[in-house]
Amino acid sequence: MALLDIRVLGDPILREETVPVAEVTDELRALIDRMYDTMYAAQGIGLAAPQVGRRECLTVIDVEGAKHALINPEIVETSGKAKGEEGCLSIPDIYGDVERATRVVVRATGRDGKPFELEAADLLARCILHEVDHLHGRLFIDYLSVLKRRSALAKWTKEKEKYPGLIRRLTPAEVAAHHHRNEEL
Numbered sequence: 482m483a484l485l486d487i488r489v490l491g492d493p494i495l496r497e498e499t500v501p502v503a504e505v506t507d508e509l510r511a512l513i514d515r516m517y518d519t520m521y522a523a524q525g526i527g528l529a530a531p532q533v534g535r536r537e538c539l540t541v542i543d544v545e546g547a548k549h550a551l552i553n554p555e556i557v558e559t560s561g562k563a564k565g566e567e568g569c570l571s572i573p574d575i576y577g578d579v580e581r582a583t584r585v586v587v588r589a590t591g592r593d594g595k596p597f598e599l600e601a602a603d604l605l606a607r608c609i610l611h612e613v614d615h616l617h618g619r620l621f622i623d624y625l626s627v628l629k630r631r632s633a634l635a636k637w638t639k640e641k642e643k644y645p646g647l648i649r650r651l652t653p654a655e656v657a658a659h660h661h662r663n664e665e666l
């Protein structure tokens with residue numbers, strides 16, 4: 482399992498717009514598979530290409546067994562509104578409540594190169610919106626109130642010292658610990 486390094490808050494790539502994928506190649510499929518491996522190792526439910534230092538408009542998600550690679554995703558419909566707690570693999574140990582739509586319809590291209598449309602609700606909808614935001618340089622902390630964002634960033638100033646070069650490298654020990662925990666659950 483070849484894991485990718487995760488870029489953390491402060492790396493400029495997290496704030497950049499991605500580039501639409503023109504063609505689903507074997508190389509892109511290999512990237513998708515490595516992104517899944519990295520996401521599972523980090524115990525995430527979604528991971529977007531900029532988080533692993535890539536510019537492709539691509540994200541992978543797995544929310545309660547709903548596993549999808551979304552290439553060039555586009556949110557075509559939203560409805561409802563609810564607040565819910567979010568975290569991000571690129572801002573470890575920082576959490577905050579974000580108001581999002583409770584239902585979305587997303588149009589994307591799949592790993593097989595075929596276009597599809599997905600209707601999602603609740604956590605899956607939240608995850609899709611969070612990941613699509615990543616593809617446009619937006620992060621969940623952008624939605625926090627001024628006060629909450631300030632306190633999150635103050636906490637992050639200390640947290641980020643754990644990530645030299647703004648890189649989060651999953652160590653084999655960390656991965657093993659996570660697998661063990663998963664088995665316990």
Ligand SMILES: [Zn+2]
Nearest residue numbers: 568569570571
């Ligand atoms: Zn994120």
